Amino acid sequence: MNPPKRLRSEAETPTGGREEEEREEEEEREEERGAVDVSIVMPMYNASCWLDECLQAISLQDFTGTMELSVFDDASTDDSRKVVEGWRERLEARSISLGISGHDSAQPRGVGYAKNKAVSQSCGQHLCFQDADDVMLPQRVRLQYEASLLQPNSLVGCKVRRVPEGSTERYTRWINTITQDQLTIQLYTSHGPTVIMPTWFCSRDWFLKVEPFDEGGKGVPEDLLFFYQSIRQGGGVARVDECLLVYRYHEKATTHSVTEETIWKLRVDFLQERVLGQWESFTIWNAGKQGRKLYRSLSPTNQEKVKAFCDVDENKIQKGFYTYEESKQRPKPKIPVLHYKDASAPFIVCVKLDMTGGVLEENLDSLQLKEGTDYYHFN
Known part of the structure; x- marks a missing residue:
């Protein structure tokens, strides 16, 4: 393994000549790019209570290639940066270089900004994204690196273990049980990316081709925006089918700042x-609240494509039609409501997964429909 390279900390750079030194360092990184196999990219904000466990796990990776840890501190007000610096010698003893910088503005600039800065100061051929409050298992970097080599234009995720146990139970089950085919089909569910951001691993070349993370700050789903852009660029989605990350749930997580309407x-x-x-x-499968909301959210062109709603609720079916009262058209659009057996594909299914005891799945199977061709989930 190559000897560790100590990256310059922002605090070590003198004020005078900063721009010149930054140019020189960027040139050095360009020259050495490829010398490091994997950069672990970690944005950080007031994470001191989790950092020892997180950094200990990084130091115990069984990957035999070269690694660095690139941390960007987004204006923490606790001692997060001091804790990371305290791990420098232990990380370098494991041949893991440490680069840490940040800013001391009055307000954090957001996860997207911090991730972009952490990526830009790193030099690995591959990027392993790590949240400061999560814990990677020893084989994470090795297994995802191997998968990424085989799929260089893909975002590679993994299975997770949620802590505290039982939190976000349905979401966690979805993360871990969605099939490889569904990773590229169930792109429109309310859960967000089919491989969650804290598990992402990809080549640097692919990251640079997609675009930087959105830096809009609090309330912006920078992970979903990047994920969709990766799909638009023709990128793949893959998952190592092993649990490689302890995924922590807590009230301070930035995910909670994103509204449901933004995601919708x-x-x-x-x-x-x-x-x-x-x-x-097409037919909207659900004549209830969610199905009607989807219809109202569509463009006028796509509203005209809705030939029917379908449902299993006899009360809804007996009404015969859904009338779009908010429409400015005259007469107002009236969409038929049918029993699902009388409706025809393709369908957009607006019924929550894992909430009907398997009845929804049985109904779909009874019509011999293929997901991704005859129907898509939007739930």
């Missing part, structure tokens, strides 16, 4: 772009 709009727009634009007509 992104999903609707992506669905219209990737699926509905290719269909001449």
